Amino acid sequence: MAAQIIDGKAFAATVREKVAGHVARLKEEHNITPGLAVVLVGEDPASQVYVRSKGKQTVEVGMNSVEHKLDVDTSEADLLALVDQLNNDPAIHGILVQLPLPKHLDEDLVINSISPAKDVDGFHISNVGLLSTGQKSMVPCTPLGCLMMLRDHHGSLSGMNAVVVGRSNIVGKPMAQLLLGDSCTVTIAHSRTKDLPDVVRRADIVVAAVGRPEMVPGDWIKEGATVIDVGINRIERDGKNVLVGDVDFASASERAGAITPVPGGVGPMTIACLLANTVTACCRANGLAEPEGLTA
Numbered sequence: 001m002a003a004q005i006i007d008g009k010a011f012a013a014t015v016r017e018k019v020a021g022h023v024a025r026l027k028e029e030h031n032i033t034p035g036l037a038v039v040l041v042g043e044d045p046a047s048q049v050y051v052r053s054k055g056k057q058t059v060e061v062g063m064n065s066v067e068h069k070l071d072v073d074t075s076e077a078d079l080l081a082l083v084d085q086l087n088n089d090p091a092i093h094g095i096l097v098q099l100p101l102p103k104h105l106d107e108d109l110v111i112n113s114i115s116p117a118k119d120v121d122g123f124h125i126s127n128v129g130l131l132s133t134g135q136k137s138m139v140p141c142t143p144l145g146c147l148m149m150l151r152d153h154h155g156s157l158s159g160m161n162a163v164v165v166g167r168s169n170i171v172g173k174p175m176a177q178l179l180l181g182d183s184c185t186v187t188i189a190h191s192r193t194k195d196l197p198d199v200v201r202r203a204d205i206v207v208a209a210v211g212r213p214e215m216v217p218g219d220w221i222k223e224g225a226t227v228i229d230v231g232i233n234r235i236e237r238d239g240k241n242v243l244v245g246d247v248d249f250a251s252a253s254e255r256a257g258a259i260t261p262v263p264g265g266v267g268p269m270t271i272a273c274l275l276a277n278t279v280t281a282c283c284r285a286n287g288l289a290e291p292e293g294l295t296a
């Protein structure tokens with residue numbers, strides 16, 4: 001039977017609606033407007049699109065958006081000085097530096113210069129440590145979006161076998177921590193994993209985040225499994241540029257119970273969760289109760 005499609009675009013709209021409700025209440029009851037600062041270095045075309053979307057959606061939910069667009073040859077010292085200025089700006093509750101950065105900039109150094117309380121990407125080493133020890137943290141947006149969709153689809157994830165294919169710091173590792181936090185039995189697989197097809201075939205939940213177009217074919221998927229495809233790969237097919245995931249959607253959707261499409265699956269949830277994290281950061285900064293249903 002064909003898999004149920006998990007519609008990330010529609011789900012993201014419901015998350016944005018909840019965020020807008022919380023933002024309105026913060027304004028009415030506390031006279032506070034959450035502020036998000038996004039920093040873009042260089043002119044990578046995909047990053048420019050994502051940053052534009054982030055700014056637009058931030059304003060649409062009623063928050064303040066500040067964009068800093070810096071030259072591709074901006075020095076590390078100048079970037080760190082901007083982050084420091086934003087760290088000390090009380091009107092800014094969330095700071096995000098769009099990745100990837102140009103090669104001459106040290107990504108780890110820059111990310112770790114963001115105040116952990118304003119690190120709405122959840123990439124700062126303090127937030128990584130807090131998440132991995134099950135403490136309250138800022139949670140990376142893409143894995144948070146995947147978790148929200150999985151919880152919505154299954155209710156409880158307790159006891160399920162989850163395989164995360166990919167071990168990146170921004171998706172694979174935090175995704176595994178979140179699934180563990182929801183009492184899944186978690187395997188992190190990668191390009192060197194032995195018998196990868198068999199490992200994936202044991203999974204009730206497959207999260208594919210390897211960055212290789214259509215690497216996971218349908219015959220790796222257990223009948224009825226839930227497949228979350230994090231990949232966003234631009235390829236040429238039949239003379240056209242198309243966007244595909246890390247999973248071969250056509251064959252996988254014949255075996256999966258449910259599957260996210262690309263585009264329209266995980267991608268839109270990434271920005272929706274960024275907005276959610278900004279409201280969460282703002283509430284925490286002001287000692288207010290955290291918005292329900294928007295955190296892990």
Ligand SMILES: Nc1nc2c(c(=O)[nH]1)N[C@@H](CN(C=O)c1ccc(C(=O)N[C@@H](CCC(=O)O)C(=O)O)cc1)CN2
Pocket residue numbers: 050096097098099100121141142232243262263264265266267268269270271
């Ligand atoms: N600082 C960060 N940098 C990057 C992150 C991040 O979370 N923080 N993630 C990605 C890029 N990204 C957001 O920044 C992002 C990627 C994709 C989408 C999205 O909605 N994709 C659409 C397709 C859009 C298209 O046509 O290109 C979809 O999947 O439907 C949103 C955000 C790397 N950098």
